[in-house]
Amino acid sequence: MNSQALSSSSAITRIPATSSTPHHTIIIGVTGSIAAYKAAELVSQLRQRGHRIFVVMTSDSKNFITPLTLQTLSGNPLVENFSDEIPGSSCGHIALADRADLLLIAPATASAIARLAYGFSDDPLSAIALATRAPLLIAPAMNGKMWEHPATCENVERLRSRGVQFIGPSVGLLACGYEGSGRLIESSAIIDCAEKLLTHKVI
Numbered sequence: 496m497n498s499q500a501l502s503s504s505s506a507i508t509r510i511p512a513t514s515s516t517p518h519h520t521i522i523i524g525v526t527g528s529i530a531a532y533k534a535a536e537l538v539s540q541l542r543q544r545g546h547r548i549f550v551v552m553t554s555d556s557k558n559f560i561t562p563l564t565l566q567t568l569s570g571n572p573l574v575e576n577f578s579d580e581i582p583g584s585s586c587g588h589i590a591l592a593d594r595a596d597l598l599l600i601a602p603a604t605a606s607a608i609a610r611l612a613y614g615f616s617d618d619p620l621s622a623i624a625l626a627t628r629a630p631l632l633i634a635p636a637m638n639g640k641m642w643e644h645p646a647t648c649e650n651v652e653r654l655r656s657r658g659v660q661f662i663g664p665s666v667g668l669l670a671c672g673y674e675g676s677g678r679l680i681e682s683s684a685i686i687d688c689a690e691k692l693l694t695h696k697v698i
C-alpha cells in the first residue's frame with residue numbers, strides 16, 4: 496500500500512454505535528410477515544437514536560430476514576429460542592422482559608396478535624409479552640382481509656382493552672397483490688409513537 500492510500504484510509508474513523516448513552520431499552524419482536532425486512536430499518540434507526548435494542552424473532556420470521564442481520568444492526572445478542580442467553584442472566588427471555596422499557600412488535604402477524612390476545616407463552620416473544628410490565632406497542636402487517644376478519648378485530652379489541660397500543664396498519668398496495676388496509680406503517684411513524692410511549696406522552 497502506498498503512502499497516499501495509507502493517508503486516505505486514516506481519514507476513516509469508527510463511529511460509536513450509539514449517539515449517546517442509551518435512553519431506553521426496547522425489545523423489538525419480529526414475526527413472520529413479508530414486511531419483516533422493514534424491521535432492519537427500524538432496529539437501525541432506533542439504535543442510532545440512542546436506544547438499547549434487543550431483537551426477539553419468531554421461528555417463521557427467519558424465513559423473511561436473517562437473525563444475523565438483526566443481531567448485527569441491534570448490537571446485542573438476539574433471542575430466537577428459549578435456550579438463548581442474555582449476558583448476566585440464566586433465563587434470557589425473562590431478563591429481557593424485566594429490562595424492557597418498551598416491547599415493540601413490528602411487524603406483527605395475525606397469528607402473533609392472536610397468541611398475545613389469548614396469553615400463549617409457547618414462543619419467547621409471547622412469553623416476554625406476558626412477563627414484562629413495559630408498555631406493548633404493536634404494528635400489524637397482513638393481508639387486508641385477514642386484518643378485517645372478525646377474529647383479528649376481536650383479538651385487537653381484546654388487547655386494546657388491556658392497554659396495548661396499536662399503530663397502523665396503513666392503506667396501500669399489499670405484497671399479496673391486494674390494495675387496502677394491512678401495510679406495515681412507515682418506520683418514522685412507529686419510532687415517533689414508540690418514543691411518545693417511552694416518555695409517557697399520550698398518543
Ligand SMILES: Cc1cc2nc3c(=O)[nH]c(=O)nc-3n(C[C@H](O)[C@H](O)[C@H](O)COP(=O)(O)O)c2cc1C
Nearest residue numbers: 526527528529553555556604605606607636637638
Ligand atoms: C410469503 C408470505 C408472506 C406472509 N406475510 C404475512 C403477513 O404479512 N402477515 C401475516 O399475518 N401473515 C403472513 N404470512 C403467514 C405467516 O408467516 C404465518 O401465519 C406464520 O405462521 C406466522 O408465524 P409467527 O406469527 O409465529 O411469526 C405470510 C406467509 C408467507 C408464505
